[in-house]
Amino acid sequence: MPDTRRVEREIRQCQVDDDAKVNVQTVNDNLLHLKGYLNGPEDTPYAGGQFVVDIQLPNDYPFQPPKMKFDTRVYHPNISSQTGAICLDILKDQWSPVLTLKTVLISLQSLLCDPVPNDPQDAEVARHYMSDRAGFDQTARQWTQIYATGGGNGEANGGKVPEPPKIPPEEIGLDPNAIARICEMGFDRKLVALALKNSNGNEERAIEE
Numbered sequence: 001m002p003d004t005r006r007v008e009r010e011i012r013q014c015q016v017d018d019d020a021k022v023n024v025q026t027v028n029d030n031l032l033h034l035k036g037y038l039n040g041p042e043d044t045p046y047a048g049g050q051f052v053v054d055i056q057l058p059n060d061y062p063f064q065p066p067k068m069k070f071d072t073r074v075y076h077p078n079i080s081s082q083t084g085a086i087c088l089d090i091l092k093d094q095w096s097p098v099l100t101l102k103t104v105l106i107s108l109q110s111l112l113c114d115p116v117p118n119d120p121q122d123a124e125v126a127r128h129y130m131s132d133r134a135g136f137d138q139t140a141r142q143w144t145q146i147y148a149t150g151g152g153n154g155e156a157n158g159g160k161v162p163e164p165p166k167i168p169p170e171e172i173g174l175d176p177n178a179i180a181r182i183c184e185m186g187f188d189r190k191l192v193a194l195a196l197k198n199s200n201g202n203e204e205r206a207i208e209e
Contacts, residue, residue, distance in 0.1 A: 002061035007031045010101045022105040024055070032057045036068070036105050040148060041113045045140035046074070049148025053108065054084070055101070065095035066104065075136075075143040077117040077126035086111075087121035170194050 008031070014024040021039040036053035040046030052071040058064045068091055070084035078087040090099060090107055120126035129136045170193040182192045 001059055002031070002057055004031055006062065007057065013100065014102045014105070017102070020102060020106060022102060022109070024101050024105070032059075034101070035071070036101065036108075038105050038109050040144060041109055044113055045137045046076075046112045046144050046148070049144040051108075051112075051148050053105065062097040062099070065091050065099075066101070067091075068104070068108075073143060073147045074112075075125060075140040076112065077115045077120040077122060077129050078111055079121055081122050081125055085121055087116075087119060170197065 011024045011026070011034070014020065014022050014036075023037040025035050025037075027033040027035055034055040034057070036055050038051050038053065040049040040051060049072075051074060054069050054071050056067040058067070068086055070079055070086065073081065073084070075081060079085070086108070088107065088111060090096075090104060115126075115129060117126040117129045125136075128139070170190060178196065179189060179192050182196075183189050
């Protein structure tokens with residue numbers, strides 16, 4: 001069993017700190033099974049939402065990291081849009097016993113502010129983020145409205161979640177606006193994307209060649 005006094009202390013730290021915008025509660029008074037709650041950061045597509053995180057503490061906590069996943073569906077490169085699994089280093093090989101439930105939940109808030117698309121949990125969402133940031137932000141806001149607000153749980157819009165557009169492999173990592181501008185000159189979209197990749201972003205030279 002983990003150090004129950006430490007777990008109880010960590011729960012209280014979250015509950016008494018209103019500024020942190022995070023909270024933790026036990027599930028059926030079980031100190032090994034908790035629910036974390038965090039507010040979506042302002043000035044992000046997740047603003048206005050409250051996100052629920054399932055927390056399972058191992059028997060040797062805090063010497064091993066807690067197992068966490070989002071119960072609330074989140075559209076984010078480092079969170080599985082299907083299972084809620086999280087890609088965060090401090091939940092794996094960078095865990096330290098000095099970390100607490102509060103610091104991990106705050107780190108999750110920071111992850112919502114600053115995705116790491118080059119180390120994704122959800123590759124399709126990461127491709128959307130890198131290829132069409134405005135479209136990504138719109139979808140993330142829609143998911144927040146559907147799943148993380150008062151009328152959430154998939155009730156809004158008939159429970160239908162907007163899916164990300166399918167991005168052709170040759171366009172991944174390219175600026176869709178740059179592609180569109182050159183296509184307006186009469187060039188084939190696929191050839192434009194391949195030329196841009198080969199030119200390392202030099203649009204004019206790529207087309208001339």
